[in-house]
Amino acid sequence: MVDTNQGRRLVILGTGGTIAGRAAQAGDNVGYVAGQVGVADLVAAVPALAGMPLAVEQVAQIDSKDMGLPVWQALAARLQVHLDDCQVSAVIVTHGTDTLEETAFVLQRLLQPTKPVVLTCAMRPASALVPDGPQNLADALAVVRQGEAGVVVVCAGEVHGALEVAKVHTYRLDAFDSGDAGPLACVEEGEVRRFRSRGASVASHDPAPLARFLAADALPRVELVTSHADADGSLVRALMAPGAARPLRGIVVAGTGNGTVHQALTDALNAAQAQGVRVVLATRCARGRVVPHAGLPFAHSAGLSPVKARLALALDLLME
């Protein structure tokens, strides 16, 4: 367990989100503006953080629906500085819920941290009558004290792994889920109760992918399409039309069920693939993965959700 009171600092990076949101009326949990309250003020609302050796930084102040490469680059760069600093024990990141799973995936993939990196959030704004952000921050502190390396998400008393976590509810405080894998742990009154291990940890970290990511002007263009009844492939043909400002490099298709894709969409995707566009198959089902078999129409996403498969493909293309 990390004793964050023994000289080493905890770093808290703010990026915005509902946790930093403010509404005109305290009773309004939905009509607020995200990314209004500074991370230092969020920290000040958490008694468990008082008096601890910590540093706070405002890396961004956005609604995470607008997350993208520039903020990820800023966040990853600051995280790397702190992860390399032997005086830093762990990092907490405050973030909006909407794209939290994508940020967690990108950070785990690029940084493969050897210290705890805990992303936390809120479903109610800081101005709410009963905000959930302070409790989530306190729970994040309990998780970093465990000292376990890697990126996790803490929300509503649950700890989720970066690969599995997904936002599954629009409104409830427990908005996140880890699908079939289930959460890694829960936090009860400051105690972490573990349900399963994270799996293999990374012994050595290759710094080259992060350097490439930080130097990129844009991620390779990968679009996401969904198979559905009455699909006709016209969206894919539109994506392939000449004249795009950025060339299309990949398509992730969220298939039906166990990776089935409407024949008309399959035909359009095969035509795209024949022109050099990489096609990856995920499933639009909230639970389960595409179970591999010889009849799958495209390479599968190895269990990644459509949004994470999109990022995995974009990062793979960036590293080529």
Ligand code: ASP
């Ligand atoms: N739109 C907000 C955001 O993702 C939602 C939230 O944080 O709950 O920043």
